[in-house]
Amino acid sequence: MNRTLKVTRLHLNKLSTFVVAPLSIVGLVMVVSVIIALAIQRSGASTDMASYIEGARYNSGIVWSLPGFLIYYGVQAVATTYPFGLALGTTRRNFILGTMIANALQAAYITVVLLILLGLELATNHWFMSVYVLDVNALGAGNPLILAATAFLGVMFCLTIGGFFGAIWVRFGAKGPAVVAIGLGLLLAITILILAPNLGTIFTGITGLGVAITAVIVIVVALAVTWLAMRRASVR
Template identity: 55%
Template sequence: MNHILKVTKLHFNKPMVMFGVPSFIILIVLVVTALISFMLQRAGLDPSSPDYADGARWNQGMIWSLPGFLIYYGVQAVATTYPFALALGATRRAHVLGTAVANLVLSLYVSLFMLLLLGIELATNHWFFSVYALDIYMLGAGNPLVLFVTTFLLTFVSTSIGGMFGAVWVRFGSKGPTFVALGLALILVVLMLIFVPQFESIIAAVTRPLLAGVGLGVAVLALIATWWVMRRATVR
């Protein structure tokens, strides 16, 4: 347990990267959303109209702005701390678990930060100018619990997937992640070809708890794959 916590603390050595960059991305998306809202209102859209609110809540900027960085962060979190973790006496298993704990802390931070912004958004009647950045359908349309769980899982799944690719890079070199990505893409395409006739019924059956379960399952599989790959990884 001590080695796991040492690895976790190792990830906190760069707080501006771990916590600062996600916060900056979220705030940038908020500003961009506000600018777009102002332009739409200047173009003649009525912010008091129910149709305006309905359309604005389909904004997905907050959802798609974070995974790219989070996956990158997950890659470097594994790849850059691995030699230092071993130098501290941590086992490969402790390194994977310690990294997972650090990712959980990051997920909690991102979720709480976005929850705080949602509270401000609702309290100020959408930033005083009908700006819908967090009160959106994909984050629960103002439901704090849905927003918290969604952003928590989104962050943890993204960093876990990134960690898996980081482990593949450590084990197999620069070509490893490319082959893994191609393999996963091929599997995804095959699955889509198999299930495309049932797409409508599948989409109709999708619920938030189901998506949460799938996301959690993906994160667990990514962590297992990370540990399996790292078992024989050498220090680069």
């Protein structure tokens, strides 16, 4: 356990990436959202209209702004930290577990930040300007429990997928991630072709719980493949 926690502490040493980068991204999204909302309001839209509120709640900027950074962070957490982890005397199993704990801490941190911002948004009547950043449909329309579950699982999903591709790179080299990505893309395309006649029914039947369960399954599978890839991985 001590070796596992050493790996976790190794990841937490990068505070500028762990703490500051997510805050910067969220802050930028908030600034852009304010500018867009004010532009819409100045065009004559009334903030009291139900149509304005309904449209504002479709702002998903905060949802799409973080995945790119998080996947990158997950890749480098495995690919660049792996040699240092082995230098600390950790096993590959300890490294995977320590990285998973660090990912969970990152997910919890971002979740808490978003919950605090949601509380401020609701308390200030949407930043005193009817600006909807976190009180949006994609995050539960103001429901803190849905936001917390969505944020935590979403961050863990992105970090784990990034770690998966990082492990493939460590194990198979530069061509590994490209081959895997192409293979997964083809599998997805074939699956869509097979399910095409029933896609409408499938999409209408999607629920939040179903999405959460799917995310958990993908996370577990990605962790298992990461572990298998790292078992025979050499230091690059």
